[in-house]
Amino acid sequence: MQPDIAIVASLIGETTRARMLTALMGGKALTATELAVEADITAQTASSHLSKLVTGQLLIVRKQGRHKYFQLKGPKIAALLETLLNISTDIASTRPAVTTGPADPRLRAARVCYDHLAGELSVKLFDSLIVKKLIIQEAEQVQLTAQGQDFFADMGASIAPSKSKRPLCKSCLDWSERRSHLAGITGQWILNDLFKQGWAHKDLDSRIVQFSQRGLRLFRKKYAIEG
Amino acid sequence: MQPDIAIVASLIGETTRARMLTALMGGKALTATELAVEADITAQTASSHLSKLVTGQLLIVRKQGRHKYFQLKGPKIAALLETLLNISTDIASTRPAVTTGPADPRLRAARVCYDHLAGELSVKLFDSLIVKKLIIQEAEQVQLTAQGQDFFADMGASIAPSKSKRPLCKSCLDWSERRSHLAGITGQWILNDLFKQGWAHKDLDSRIVQFSQRGLRLFRKKYAIEG
DNA sequence: TCAATACTTCGACCGACAGCGTAGTATTAA
DNA sequence: TTAATACTACGCTGTCGGTCGAAGTATTGA
Structure with a gap:
């Protein structure tokens, strides 16, 4: 009856995938290996995550030769990530400052x-x-x-x-x-x-x-x- | 260095918690038991989830006698949930319609x-x-x-x-x-x-x-x- | 054709965590 | 005080899913 918020949120709510998505907020399309490096995991794991993100409609993929370029599906998704980023920042700042470390x-x-x-x-x-x-x-x-x-x-x-x-x-x-x-x-x-x-x-x-x-x-x- | 999107998203990205949060989008504060019923779980499990949501800063809690009233922490959180709801709807509608069932x-x-x-x-x-x-x-x-x-x-x-x-x-x-x-x-x-x-x-x-x-x-x- | 690169599939491992039963602590009502 | 209600703490179990190694499929280039 109600669209399930949880499936989208859980796609984002996993550290590795979140790192990939954040990397893609640069707007540029990245290949699977680039994203694997970014998230510090093997190619297999990255592949699995990326396929989930694509079927979950958060990413779109463009095949080019033997590469696959991934990017955020659209501005709506980007906006969602920005909102999340903002809220996370708010929360992080009001928490016992453990690692406010100078970026x-x-x-x-x-x-x-x-x-x-x-x-x-x-x-x-x-x-x-x-x-x-x-x-x-x-x-x-x-x-x-x-x-x-x-x-x-x-x-x-x-x-x-x-x-x-x-x-x-x-x-x-x-x-x-x-x-x-x-x-x-x-x-x-x-x-x-x-x-x-x-x-x-x-x-x-x-x-x-x-x-x-x-x-x-x-x-x-x-x-x-x-x- | 970067605020962690994943921790907020994972809080929402779990079916039971998502149901509780959605229930709270009504704007009204609800008690722990009400939310437990809403999510169809026992009071213990609900208690555990709710404490996570509170420490995760998505909810605030007000104690009144032997009741605890929970509500969304603020409009920002509500806005986030709305955004998620919209995106989820988009996604659900472009997926092989399994359960479009009349609400x-x-x-x-x-x-x-x-x-x-x-x-x-x-x-x-x-x-x-x-x-x-x-x-x-x-x-x-x-x-x-x-x-x-x-x-x-x-x-x-x-x-x-x-x-x-x-x-x-x-x-x-x-x-x-x-x-x-x-x-x-x-x-x-x-x-x-x-x-x-x-x-x-x-x-x-x-x-x-x-x-x-x-x-x-x-x-x-x-x-x-x-x- | 052969080798190298990019990605995927399969299977196995294992840690994380949702869920609940039991047993507690507050608070209210009689 | 006693009983009932509302919530919480603890420990256990079962499951889900992230991870990687090994093997397999496409694509490119020589």
Whole structure:
């Protein structure tokens, strides 16, 4: 009668699979072996987990030669994982702090969150967009202002609304900064633009976004982020 | 380094606990025995599960005499469960339909979804609010129009914004109707108002919202819902 | 054709944990 | 005080499922 929450949750609720899913939040499709390495298990075990995740509809798989590329099935799944991540962070922080240990500073600075930018820099970006009135925030909803639409259009961004059901802008709670950053189509465009301009590249084995000196300077200038 | 998604997900990812959590989505606090009955297990097992859910920060507990009342820890948790419910529904519907079985028609008609109204009637309500331009919907975001604010204010609704971080309006995908209905503070107010006016009452052992003949008529009139 | 790589299937092991029976401790009611 | 109710602690059992080794199937490249 009621859809079974438990089957989806139990798919995520296993350490190894959770690690794989988190790795895939980078948005990039990964092969079975890459995911096996990521989760630190053998290929056989990985294969078993991945088939479960695919039949469980959390992942989709694309076969290419002798490789199989896995990725999150869609934004809904990504959103679910983000929500889980946020709640887990909340919980972890209110628990007798055992291992609050300082995370990798580069990871704190800038990283990929599914398909948009997260970390310190992204929070500053968010603030700057607010100050420049390119976006407005009400409660948990974020919207592009007319100025904002012009701003992005001028840079050649094709972020048409209504194309999909996905919102143009969406605030996403940053689990390292505990503040909002920008998700949604616009957030995605900004990240892609970063890479296209060559201002930064994504580390292969992690979610770290590594800026070049020049890239960081130009990025800050473009979005008026104080140094 | 990274908060562990798996521990939260695994708490939900067990059939019995999932049933308890779903039962608590009614928003009402329930005692341990009530939850044990709901999940069809003994009191001992229920006790064990509930203590896990409390230490896992998904539930809070209030002791009252020899009873212990459990409820979801907050709207975030409720939102997580809703998201899971939606995704599970999606998945269930695209799977070789084994048990699409017709749910309890009363449950389909009107039920409680955490703290707001769900089901056929709620979808019609949502449509009507759109038509009357009391709310507007863009992508997945919903907002109260000026007219809408007046409308609810005239009825004595104290739905002030910015009070909490919770949005005034929020669309919530209905798992029986597969369409949007209204959540958020306004959605909550509407449900409470329903009960206060005596137009409907909530079944004790389920999430069914049972309208009286008169209540249904007045409700439809108030929100201009076609019969 | 042969070798190397990528992934899957099968079978076995084993640890984790849901479930319950028994026996407790609070709290209420008579 | 006694009895009943609500919940909890402990120990046991049975099962589910994650893990890997070994063997097998596809795909690529030489």
